[in-house]
Amino acid sequence: MGKNTLKLKVADRIEEPGNILRLRLVEASGASLPAFEAGAHLDLHLKDGTTDLWRQYSLCSDPATSNAYEIGVLLDPKSRGGSIAVHRLAQVGSTFEVEGPRNHFPLEEKAEVSVLLGGGIGITPMLAMAQRLHALNRNFVLHYCTRSDSVTAFKDLIQTAPWADKVVFHFDDQAAEQRLDLVRDLPKPSPGTHLYVCGPQGFMDWVIDTAEGSGHAKANVHREYFSADVDQSGGGFEVVAKRSGVTVRVEAGNTIAKALAAAGVKIEVKCEEGVCGTCVTDVLEGIPDHRDKFLTDEEREECTMICACCSRAATSTLVLDV
Template sequence: MTENTTTLTVSKRIEDRGDIARIQLTSKDGSDVKAFTAGAHLDIYLPKEDIWRQYSLCSDPAETGFYEIGVLKDPNSRGGSAAVHRDAIEGAEFTIEGPRNHFPLAENATFTVLLGGGIGVTPMIAMAKRLHALGKDFVLHYCTRSENLTAFRDELDGSGFADKIAYHFDDKDEAQRLDLKRDIPEPSAGTHLYVCGPQGFMDWVISTTEAAGHAPENVHREYFSADVDLSGDSFEVECSQSGITVTVGPDDTIARALAKEGIKIEVKCEEGVCGTCITDVLEGDIEHRDQFLTEEEREDMDQICACCSRGKGKLVLEI
């Protein structure tokens, strides 16, 4: 295990609406779990599938006794959510890395808009708890397909910030659905927006709010999955430290091509959303296909997500 790896035990499981399992994880010896900040996630290892998956923390950052995650049983699962639903029974143990935070909350904002689509509400719940504790002004827009599929509803309705929550259901009249022109405030330097959910929902929110004048650096996003095209023309990758050069084929990835030569780049999400496989680039043009790097970071052309992005010609990596 690395320094940031530990084993946690499932202490409680709640079957919630919409095929969502709410899972609480505690230390094996009953000691406090590591502190985390709103927006953080855990990396969970699923041994039967030999994969890592990332799940946002929805518990209160002030809570020290346990972590809580919410996991949707996705019919289109690539193995992760189905495995968690199968294996995360009370008493089960999981290897965990984290918590780590690529989606931090700007606690100095004058007004915060939280937008959660489906299971993408999980980091928003932790953020809402933190903002409420700080006495900050915010609103949580929670969008689901139907009221009877809305997980966390009982907890949220009983919270001290219930009056700051707006629910939007796809199967109800159009007037109560999320209307970005109506529901999003005018742009200002002190207004920050956070969005997490299905890719289509996120792309719509991000493009609409930025087109309305909200600064890109004030529109924060976290993708929990993404549709990514891994195919493309062949290109060469040279590893400056090891001296190895490989050809990445039309249907291969940098990480897989290097692994065949014994050079391991750690990969977890395989979709360019978690940032685990970020690798420094010394030379070459990058065809970015990830959802992790910011536009400014992409323009620098010195980092690549090795699980999905490609080269426009030869790349030289610092590995």
């Protein structure tokens, strides 16, 4: 196992409402676990005879706890196989190779006001954030949106938490005044107000567009995508792997990472949909056509990095530092 790799054992498996599996993971050797920050995730290696995938899951447990990590995994039959594999493989006592914790969704812990917005399974990083903000005695509110009360996971945890009064539940099947109303529920923009959003893409797009449209600074609207619909449209282009001395053509429908792998140049990939950042590669020449959700706007504009699992080229050739 490499540096930053853990072997974790499933200590507990709890079926939450809404087809969500809550897993309690401990070090297989019994050792204590590396500390993590609210917003961090684990990369789980899902491997058996039929599956060999890496998938990212946010930590939902209290960052102050060091003897176990908790994650929540939604069973999504429409996914590319990761969630189905977790639900199948994660039996009590089974072990996983895990990388992390890594944090691409950090809290601004000194914010005057923090507004956490979780849609469905997007509640998981918000739970860690709520526990951290409570421990810091900060001013926060957590809006938790689900389709219905009956499919709302982690309700017991939330309702018995010392910060339960900071949580507002919103159910899609209830009266309009009970649903999330961003005009009513978002505070006025201010430099000290930070918003955090995680959930299905439609939910995230709605919250982000509304918040930024009403004046919240982009830098204060923090987001974590679990998955994303990647725009795969566009024609072919050439990629030069400079250090390897290899040139490949990336045809329509193929990706840079796959075209290079076929020519023997390996770029590590995990999510394959532009959300985890594993495949970020330096660009030496040419202009990327970014299709990921990982790089910041500033990083996109600099044109010095590309997510090789999904992004394409805006110029006929890209020269990469691989």
